[in-house]
Amino acid sequence: MKTRARFRRAVAGGAALALSLALAACGGGSSAGGSNEFHVLVYGDAGNRVEKQLVATFNKTSEVKAVLDTVPGADYQQKLQTVINTPQAPDVFFNWGGGSIQPFVEADLLLPLDDMIKKDPGLKANFLPSVFETARVGGKSYGVPMRGTQPVLLFHNKKVLADAGVEPPRTWDDLLAAVKELKGAGVTPIALGGGDKWTTMMWFEYLYDRVAGPELFKKALAGEKEVWESADSRKALDMLRQLVDAGAFGTNYDSVKFTDGGSPALLASGKAGFELMGSWAYSTQQEADPDFARNDLGYGTFPSVAGGKGDAAGLVGNTNNFYSVTRSTKHAEAIAEFLKLMYSDEFVEAQLAMGNLPTTTNTTKFLDSADNPEYLTYQYDLVDKAPAFQLSWDQAYPPKNMTPIYVAVQQFFNKQLDADGFIKAMQALTTV
Secondary structure, eight states: OOOSOSSOGGGHHHHHHHHHHHHTTOHHHHHHTTOSEEEEEEEESTTHHHHHHHHHHHHHHOSSEEEEEEEEHHHHHHHHHHHTTSTTOOSEEEEOSGGGTHHHHHTTOBOOOHHHHHHOTHHHHTBOHHHHGGGEETTEEOOEEOSOBEEEEEEEEHHHHHHTTOOOOSBHHHHHHHHHHHHHTTOEEEOOOBTTSHHHHHHHHHHHHHHHOTHHHHHHHTTOGGGGGSHHHHHHHHHHHHHHHTTTTOSOGGGOBTTTTHHHHHHHTTSEEEEEEETTHHHHHHHHOHHHHHHTEEEEOOOBOTTOSSOTTOEEEESOOEEEEBTTOSOHHHHHHHHHGGGSHHHHHHHHHTTOBOOBTTGGGGGGGSSSHHHHHHHHHHHHHOSOEEEOHHHHSOGGGHHHHHHHHHHHHTTSSOHHHHHHHHHTOOOO
């Protein structure tokens, strides 16, 4: 996905009205009424270009038509939660797998896809196994990958770094040194759309991975709350505090958002040196400032931490996005045909053209011919070689934990919570 949206929260009211009107005759409701269409609800962002293209391709030959409904990314989760258990539920919807669909499975709202897979084994066999497994719950498959893998990368403005005599950091000490040099050059070292909160969370995810290794978070998800008060946890928090106190993010990061293009603009305009962001940042910049994306947008991995337990090749982010199907749909057969497009050559080529990296087994044959082969091959190699790929905290935990996580990370950054307060907040999260 490109952004977690390019839309402002100010349009939330209008979006909610538009959504209610758009969904009033869709999903389970339309199916029950015998409508010859099914509705596909997706996260609204630049990635919708491909979704629109595939819906148009499907509708050329199908008697049952697919209808695409988009919700601005900043509002997507809330809107999905609102409609998923109503007659207005979509037939197919975008998600992140993992904890994001677990409550829906437990509430018996989703259709297991195993029967579809028996009829068309390609719905499973044509995707990388480690990615496909992310949408399995209780031994059953509930999702088909539908965009691309999205590791979080450390992006930079090549010109800004060159002017300041700074190299992309390989270690944590390198990053701290770069922060000092960029501040001295009158540049905000790191752009941060703190107003979105999930952007701030990425710094926690990576530092915890580098300091403690992926096992700490795995244990936390398994209900071992004591790991949050471990020495490794406290070390990661100390390092985050050090970075904030060094002025790495400036002073007004909570008034900036990624979702309205604010933080990407800081990077592209040369007002900031770095931005830690999912791989969709490439398509964000490609759409908003193609010259910058082509000439001065650099990227690299998150720095290593001396003495840390995490492998420097480890990744965090979203393994992929998925389409899941609601149990109430009346068009399962047509939807199965629609889902086949998610491993088609057309799908792969369209995603690659946006800078997204599909996790289909036919992806590699298109890498060299893509518009941005260097970036895509770099991503592919990272994902292929990563010893661990940690799903974003807000997607690994069940959705009800999303707001508590966001509040905790924001308040720790702003010194409204100390380490003990942050630890208690994370221990209060629920895994069911």
